[in-house]
Amino acid sequence: MLKKLTEEQKSVILETGIAEFAEKGLNQANINVIAKKAGISVGVLYKYYKDKDAFFLACLRRSLDFLEAIIADFMNGEEKMLARVAKMIRALQYYSRLHPNYVNMYNEITSGSSKKYAPMLARQIEGVSAKVYTEFITKAKENSDIRSDINPMMFAFFFDNLLMMMHFSYCSEYYRERFKIYCGEDVFDNDALIESELLKFIESAFTIDQSAIVHKGQMDIKS
Amino acid sequence: MLKKLTEEQKSVILETGIAEFAEKGLNQANINVIAKKAGISVGVLYKYYKDKDAFFLACLRRSLDFLEAIIADFMNGEEKMLARVAKMIRALQYYSRLHPNYVNMYNEITSGSSKKYAPMLARQIEGVSAKVYTEFITKAKENSDIRSDINPMMFAFFFDNLLMMMHFSYCSEYYRERFKIYCGEDVFDNDALIESELLKFIESAFTIDQSAIVHKGQMDIKS
DNA sequence: TCAAGACGTGAGTGACCACTCACAAGATGG
DNA sequence: CCATCTTGTGAGTGGTCACTCACGTCTTGA
Numbered sequence A, B: 001m002l003k004k005l006t007e008e009q010k011s012v013i014l015e016t017g018i019a020e021f022a023e024k025g026l027n028q029a030n031i032n033v034i035a036k037k038a039g040i041s042v043g044v045l046y047k048y049y050k051d052k053d054a055f056f057l058a059c060l061r062r063s064l065d066f067l068e069a070i071i072a073d074f075m076n077g078e079e080k081m082l083a084r085v086a087k088m089i090r091a092l093q094y095y096s097r098l099h100p101n102y103v104n105m106y107n108e109i110t111s112g113s114s115k116k117y118a119p120m121l122a123r124q125i126e127g128v129s130a131k132v133y134t135e136f137i138t139k140a141k142e143n144s145d146i147r148s149d150i151n152p153m154m155f156a157f158f159f160d161n162l163l164m165m166m167h168f169s170y171c172s173e174y175y176r177e178r179f180k181i182y183c184g185e186d187v188f189d190n191d192a193l194i195e196s197e198l199l200k201f202i203e204s205a206f207t208i209d210q211s212a213i214v215h216k217g218q219m220d221i222k223s
Numbered sequence C: 001t002c003a004a005g006a007c008g009t010g011a012g013t014g015a016c017c018a019c020t021c022a023c024a025a026g027a028t029g030g
Numbered sequence D: 001c002c003a004t005c006t007t008g009t010g011a012g013t014g015g016t017c018a019c020t021c022a023c024g025t026c027t028t029g030a
Helices: A007-024 A031-038 A042-048 A052-075 A081-098 A100-110 A112-142 A152-171 A173-183 A191-207 A210-222 B007-024 B031-038 B042-048 B052-075 B081-098 B100-110 B112-142 B152-171 B173-183 B191-207 B210-222
Strands: none
Touching: A007 A031, A007 A042, A007 A052, A007 A100, A007 B112, A031 A042, A052 A081, A052 A100, A052 A112, A081 A100, A081 A152, A081 A191, A100 A112, A100 A152, A100 B112, A100 B173, A112 A152, A112 B007, A112 B100, A112 B173, A152 A173, A152 A191, A152 B152, A152 B173, A152 B191, A173 B100, A173 B112, A173 B152, A191 B152, A191 B191, B007 B031, B007 B042, B007 B052, B007 B100, B031 B042, B052 B081, B052 B100, B052 B112, B081 B100, B081 B152, B081 B191, B100 B112, B100 B152, B112 B152, B152 B173, B152 B191
């Protein structure tokens, strides 16, 4: 019973931490409780992690590694913009159900609770996706896959805002409630509808272009 | 110096509470510190509010009353959809600068810290805007002001998601940082650009309709 | 096989903080 | 002007929890 911690056990400790932090938040989660639930002593937890903050950041890292894999998926493949977006929405729905805690860890840092790390974490976490999305939109613009009259950085930002809110809306207590208020008690039984409506929203924002507007003008003159 | 609390003083207490809660969050904010900063004793604070939670909820109510006024503005007036949206974006920018703390109070409850009140608060806070936005979109759809092939509830939801994220992006530490990563260090000096790009994004999502798509198809055949 | 080092244990400690209560200082009114 | 009531005061209390350390148990290598 009294042995060196295995990799397996270290994993259990992190997962237990993630579960507690995701549920209670950084400050309300109790280290003694986490240790007990993970089946180890507090002492050994402090041999591996300097303090509560360091442990929290380790849990966060593990959660983010997972979430970042979804974006990596976005980068691979040769499909066009919208096919990729559709893929991302489905991935988002799938992983939000599988690992809501990872998403809630992310949500946790966006609120004030870990203010001191906000700039560092933002750079670590958002840096990659911001670059990927912006570059992708710039390229799509050059290829005329999407409209020409937009600011790629801004549109990448709005795009990520929508995805981020969808993540939270599947995972966090408050946002789940809000989602139901907007879209009905049974939204969570209708992933296909959510996917198609969100895709429609994003598609239109990205694809209406000036030629279409000119065209519409011509139509009006005709009638 | 030792007198009954005036309305003025009660206001100071709430505002001090809002400042502390917005900065530190529900759990990290210290009641003794709030009392000292507000220039009163802890004792009297507990004569007015049953406990910390009750005081927090009172601070939250005050913040929300203010934020809800922005939506009320949205309901008034006879302009069309997009003119109203433009007005809302400008209001959002203005009030986020004037009272970032109110927005951060709102952000605070969306994270886990006040989980026990999540359902109640969501219903209180989101109920009104959800109804207003959905009805507005439904009506605009009937009048053919916007496209016909959308689910009004879903689009109201996406719309509010974008506005909510803009609020947070102006006010919260983490989201401000993220905004800069996406859109450059000087985003906050360029409200007009943000307004026009966000409006463009929303406008397109709402106005592209099936007739335009048919039309585009005809164009393709011609060429 | 056993000594010495490595590692895990968990009761204990001190700091912090929500909340109380005995008291003090105004207000009221006769 | 004093008795009584109302209201504010803030040191104190009890509970919680991050973190430590003296100890026990396992591992290693000679």
